[in-house]
Amino acid sequence: GENVEQHPSTLSVQEGDSAVIKCTYSDSASNYFPWYKQELGKRPQLIIDIRSNVGEKKDQRIAVTLNKTAKHFSLHITETQPEDSAVYFCAAPPSGGSYIPTFGRGTSLIVHP
Amino acid sequence: NAGVTQTPKFRILKIGQSMTLQCAQDMNHNYMYWYRQDPGMGLKLIYYSVGAGITDKGEVPNGYNVSRSTTEDFPLRLELAAPSQTSVYFCASSYLFEGPRGNEQFFGPGTRLTVL
Numbered sequence: 279g280e281n282v283e284q285h286p287s288t289l290s291v292q293e294g295d296s297a298v299i300k301c302t303y304s305d306s307a308s309n310y311f312p313w314y315k316q317e318l319g320k321r322p323q324l325i326i327d328i329r330s331n332v333g334e335k336k337d338q339r340i341a342v343t344l345n346k347t348a349k350h351f352s353l354h355i356t357e358t359q360p361e362d363s364a365v366y367f368c369a370a371p372p373s374g375g376s377y378i379p380t381f382g383r384g385t386s387l388i389v390h391p
Numbered sequence: 392n393a394g395v396t397q398t399p400k401f402r403i404l405k406i407g408q409s410m411t412l413q414c415a416q417d418m419n420h421n422y423m424y425w426y427r428q429d430p431g432m433g434l435k436l437i438y439y440s441v442g443a444g445i446t447d448k449g450e451v452p453n454g455y456n457v458s459r460s461t462t463e464d465f466p467l468r469l470e471l472a473a474p475s476q477t478s479v480y481f482c483a484s485s486y487l488f489e490g491p492r493g494n495e496q497f498f499g500p501g502t503r504l505t506v507l
Contacts, residue, residue, distance in 0.1 A: 312495060321481060321498040322434070367433065369496075377422070377441050378449060379496070383433045 280305045280373040284382025291358055292390050299385045301368035302350040311351045313342060314367045316384075322367060326353070358389045392417050397482050397499035404472040404506045412467040412502050414482030422485045423465040424449075424496070425457065427478040434481070440465055472506045479503050 281304040291297050301311075309330035314322040328335045328342045328351065335342050341354040355362055368382040398413045416423065425437040436449030440459040454476060456468040465484075469476060482499040 310494070314496075321500050322496075323498065324495045327495065377447070378436060378439060381434050 280308065280370045280380040282368060282370045282380045282382045284368050284385060286385060287383065288386045290388045290390065293358060293360060295358055297355045297358055297387055299353045299366055300350055301382050303370045304349065305373035306349065308370050308373060310371045311342065311344060312369050313353045314369065316365045316367065360389050360391050363387055363389045394418065395482055395484055395497050395499035397502050399502060400500065401503045404504065406472060406474065406506060408472050409470050412480055414465045414467065414499055415463050416484040417463065418484065418497065419462060420484035420486050421462065423459065424483045425467045426481045426483065427451065428481060429478050437467065474506050477504060477506045
């Protein structure tokens with residue numbers, strides 16, 4: 279099955295700084311890469327996703343980039359705000375005949391005012 | 392649409408008791424999943440279903456059971472509750488998650504379970 283590694287596990291930034299979280303995957307056939315945000319005590323929710331036919335997708339202050347050759351994709355948050363503090367998960371779709379998607383272990387982002 | 396709903400929101404069980412966590416979705420999604428999330432940890436897949444009548448084990452199925460008699464409902468049964476099952480349980484659904492053509496997973500609000 280798919281192997282997804284997410285780094286860093288914890289990221290602490292000052293308000294206004296940029297934050298970057300990276301995930302690597304193993305199955306070169308994968309072509310859908312979502313990022314989920316989970317605020318404390320809440321459910322994970324999709325914030326942005328990308329398919330393999332594009333290299334970058336942007337939505338206001340967040341962007342996702344994909345490098346299919348190197349098999350990694352990254353979440354970029356610019357001008358961070360305290361409300362960006364949360365746990366962020368990447369995911370990769372099922373592979374090898376499996377129906378099970380694979381989530382990264384999560385990154386705890388802390389934005390200090 | 393209500394999306395994915397879960398009941399109850401909170402529950403305290405005594406060791407050895409049983410209960411069913413309810414999950415329902417109104418988006419006509421064929422794929423449904425149960426995850427557990429321990430404090431400060433990621434999501435671990437317990438069971439999943441690719442359609443009514445079809446279920447399969449995930450990463451941590453021991454101590455749990457599921458059924459999927461309709462497209463909408465996917466209850467999770469805990470038999471003989473143990474302290475190790477103290478966790479937050481999330482149900483999720485998606486329309487299509489087959490091979491590399493994955494789609495967004497929609498999560499329910501979660502059930503916080505404590506076993507004492």
